[in-house]
Amino acid sequence: MPESRPLDALFRPTALIAVILGGEALALILALGPGQPSGGRLVQFGLASLGVQWIALGTLCAIYLARKPLSKLSATMTAWICLGLLLSMTALVSGAASRIPGIVGESPGEDAAFVWRMLALALVVGLLGLLSFQNYWRATSLAVLAKQSELDTLRARVQPHFLFNTLNTGAALVRQHPADAEQLLLDLADIFRAALAGPRFSGLDQELLLARRYLDIESLRFGDRLRTEWDLPDVVPDAVAPTLSIQPLVENAIRHGIEPAPQGGVVTIALAVTGRDVRVTVRNSLAPPGAAARNGHGIGQSAVRARLEALPGAPGRLETDIGADRYTATVVLPLADALSRL
Structure with missing residues (x-):
C-alpha cells in the first residue's frame, strides 16, 4: 500500500470547506477595501465571492485531474506546478471578468491593471497557502512517525x-x-x-x-x-x-x-x-x-x-x-x- 500523498489531503472534506471559507474571507476583504463605494459593498462582495470561488475550485479541479502525474514528481516541483495552475486560473477568470461591462472601469488600460492586480493577489495567497500546507504536511509526517514508533512499541510488547x-x-x-x-x-x-x-x-x-x-x-x-x-x-x-x-x-x-x-x-x-x-x-x-x-x-x-x-x-x-x-x-x-x- 503506498504512502499517503500530500495532494490527497487537499480533497478531504475539511480541506475543501477550509478553501471555500477562506475564499469567502478573501472576498470580504476585497469588498471592504479602500476605493469601493460604500453603497455597493454588498454587490462587490457578491462579485468578488463569485470570482474567488471560480478561481479556487477551478484550481482544485485542475489539480485533481492532474493528481496522478503530479504524484510522480517531487514535492517541490508539485508545489510550483500547483502555484502555476492557480495563477493560470486567476488570469483566465479575471480576464473573462474584465470583459463584462461594469466589472472594471472604462478607462484605457484598466482591464490589464485589473488582471495584474488579481495575479499579484493570487501569488501572495498561493505562497502563503504553500507555506501553510508545508507546515501541515510536516506535522502530519511527524505524527505518522510517532504512530510508527507506537507500532514498534506494540511489536516489542507482543x-x-x-x-x-x-x-x-x-x-x-x-x-x-x-x-x-x-x-x-x-x-x-x-x-x-x-x-x-x-x-x-x-x-x-x-x-x-x-x-x-x-x-x-x-x-x-x-x-x-x-x-x-x-x-x-x-x-x-x-x-x-x-x-x-x-x-x-x-x-x-x-x-x-x-x-x-x-x-x-x-x-x-x-x-x-x-x-x-x-x-x-x-x-x-x-x-x-x-x-x-x-x-x-x-x-x-x-x-x-x-x-x-x-x-x-x-x-x-x-x-x-x-x-x-x-x-x-x-x-x-x-x-x-x-x-x-x-
Whole structure:
C-alpha cells in the first residue's frame, strides 16, 4: 500500500470547506477595501465571492485531474506546478471578468491593471497557502512517525510474555502431541514474521488469518477454557488494514476476559459490511466479579486506534463498548472500492 500523498489531503472534506471559507474571507476583504463605494459593498462582495470561488475550485479541479502525474514528481516541483495552475486560473477568470461591462472601469488600460492586480493577489495567497500546507504536511509526517514508533512499541510488547507462554506450551506438546507442537511453531513463525518484518499495511484477509493463527496457539494453551466463534463471509471484503490491527484486540480479549476467569469464556470475531465500510468485531465474555484482574497499560488499543486514524486515503477508527457481561472492540475500515473513488 503506498504512502499517503500530500495532494490527497487537499480533497478531504475539511480541506475543501477550509478553501471555500477562506475564499469567502478573501472576498470580504476585497469588498471592504479602500476605493469601493460604500453603497455597493454588498454587490462587490457578491462579485468578488463569485470570482474567488471560480478561481479556487477551478484550481482544485485542475489539480485533481492532474493528481496522478503530479504524484510522480517531487514535492517541490508539485508545489510550483500547483502555484502555476492557480495563477493560470486567476488570469483566465479575471480576464473573462474584465470583459463584462461594469466589472472594471472604462478607462484605457484598466482591464490589464485589473488582471495584474488579481495575479499579484493570487501569488501572495498561493505562497502563503504553500507555506501553510508545508507546515501541515510536516506535522502530519511527524505524527505518522510517532504512530510508527507506537507500532514498534506494540511489536516489542507482543514478543516477551507471548513467546515464553507459547514455547512452554510447545515444550509440553512435543512428546505427547508432536503434530500439534509442529503446527504451533508454524503459527508462531507466521505471527512473528508479521510482527517483526511486516509492512505498515496489509490486506484485511491477512490480518484475520494472523488473528486465527494467534487463537490457534492460545487454544492449545487454554484448552476447553477458550471457546472461539467466527462469523465471517466466504469471501473477505477487499480492505486495507494496519499491520497488527486485529491480533492485539484478540490478545486483549484473552488477557482480560478469558485468562482471569476460572471457567474461561468465549471470544467471537465477526465481520459485516455496512455501506462503504467493513466492520470487524472482536467480542469477549467478561470475567466474573472477584476474578483476578489483569492490569494493562493500554498500548495495544491506543496504538491500533492511532494507526487506524492514519490510514492513507480515508481514516479508519476503533470503537469500544462494555456491557454487563461482554466487552466489544470494533475496527471500522473503508472498503477498497470506496477508497478508489476518492
